[in-house]
Amino acid sequence: xxxxxxxxxxxxxxxxxxxxxxxxxxxxxxxxxxxxxxxxxxxxxxxxxxxxxxxxxxxxxxxxxxxxxxxxxxxxxxxxxxxxxxxxxxxxxxxxxxxxxxxxxxxxxxxx
Amino acid sequence: xxxxxxxxxxxxxxxxxxxxxxxxxxxxxxxxxxxxxxxxxxxxxxxxxxxxxxxxxxxxxxxxxxxxxxxxxxxxxxxxxxxxxxxxxxxxxxxxxxxxxxxxxxxxxxxxx
Numbered sequence: 196x197x198x199x200x201x202x203x204x205x206x207x208x209x210x211x212x213x214x215x216x217x218x219x220x221x222x223x224x225x226x227x228x229x230x231x232x233x234x235x236x237x238x239x240x241x242x243x244x245x246x247x248x249x250x251x252x253x254x255x256x257x258x259x260x261x262x263x264x265x266x267x268x269x270x271x272x273x274x275x276x277x278x279x280x281x282x283x284x285x286x287x288x289x290x291x292x293x294x295x296x297x298x299x300x301x302x303x304x305x306x307x
Numbered sequence: 308x309x310x311x312x313x314x315x316x317x318x319x320x321x322x323x324x325x326x327x328x329x330x331x332x333x334x335x336x337x338x339x340x341x342x343x344x345x346x347x348x349x350x351x352x353x354x355x356x357x358x359x360x361x362x363x364x365x366x367x368x369x370x371x372x373x374x375x376x377x378x379x380x381x382x383x384x385x386x387x388x389x390x391x392x393x394x395x396x397x398x399x400x401x402x403x404x405x406x407x408x409x410x411x412x413x414x415x416x417x418x419x420x
Contacts (some may be wrong), residue, residue, distance in 0.1 A: 228407045238396055240350070240411035247407075286350060290407055293363045294340070294352035295400075 197222045199289050201298035208277045209306050215262075216272045216301045218287030227291045229263065229270045234284040234300070243285070246270065277305045309333040311412035313399050319418045320389055328384045328415045330399030339382045340400040340409060341374065343367070350398065356382065389419045 198221045208214040220229070231243040246254045246263050253261050258278075262271045274281055282305045287298040312331045320326050332339050341353040354364040356374055373385045382401075386393055396416050400409040 230408070232411075237413070238344075238416075239413045240398060240400075242408060242410065245408055288350075290409070293355050294365070295342075295350075295409060296352070297350040299349045 197224070197289050197296045199287050199296050199298035201287055201301050203301045204299070205302045205304070207304040207306055208274075210277055210279060212277055213273060213275045214277055214303065216274075216285050216287075216303065218270045218272070218298055220268050220270060220287070220289045222268075222289060222291075224291050227289060229261075230288040230290060230295070231259070231261070231272045232286045232288060232297075233281075234286060235282070240286075244272065274303075279305050279307060281305050311399055311401055311410055313397075313412035313415050315415060316413065317416045317418075319420065322391060322419055323388050326386050326389055326417065328386075328397050328399075328417070330382045330384075330401075330412055331380050332382055332399065332401030333410060334380070335403060336401035336410075337404045338362075338402045338409075339374075339376070340402075341384045342398045342400065342411075343395040344398065344414075345392075345395045353384070386417075389417075391419050393417060394419045 200219045227248045229246045233241045233243050244256045244259050258275045260273045284300045286300045288295040314329045339356045342350050344350045354368045355362045371387050375383050396414045398414045399412040402409045
């Protein structure tokens with residue numbers, strides 16, 4: 196069975212600072228994908244970043260980057276220059292060709 | 308930019324009633340999904356659909372649930388006889404044939420009274 200664990204239920208950061216959200220996973224698949232989704236108060240699920248497991252290079256999208264440690268099955272999200280609009284729930288998700296398996300989420304609050 | 312759309316955004320129904328949640332996936336996407344999120348909990352997979360048939364379903368997706376692609380654009384989730392515990396946010400998602408990224412719609416908030 197595939198599992199995703201997010202060990203930080205809540206985090207806070209000051210505007211303009213950097214924060215890292217943790218995620219570990221378990222899968223027996225050799226080919227898989229990892230995602231971070233953002234869920235603001237509107238509850239819409241917004242893709243933040245994705246990582247293919249076969250790629251060693253860590254994915255980056257503007258202020259968002261990941262630290263993908265395949266052997267450790269770790270996939271953390273770093274948000275640089277945090278903005279008030281980054282306040283949201285962040286879900287780590289593991290996927291292959293079918294379903295996504297989500298973690299329980301980390302509630303991030305960016306303080307002015 | 309193309310988006311997944313869902314209707315209605317909110318629905319309130321009485322226990323035992325049938326509800327149909329509608330989704331319009333992104334036009335060139337071939338894989339479709341339904342997920343649900345009970346308030347305060349994580350997102351859970353319900354069902355995946357490809358080539359006009361269910362390709363995988365979870366334990367949650369029992370006989371009370373069904374999915375259909377009635378035409379070339381809509382993808383529906385039907386709950387035949389709603390229960391209180393069906394109250395949740397229901398998300399539709401879709402993806403292209405060779406791209407693993409799933410794009411989510413804005414969700415339908417279902418409240419069963």
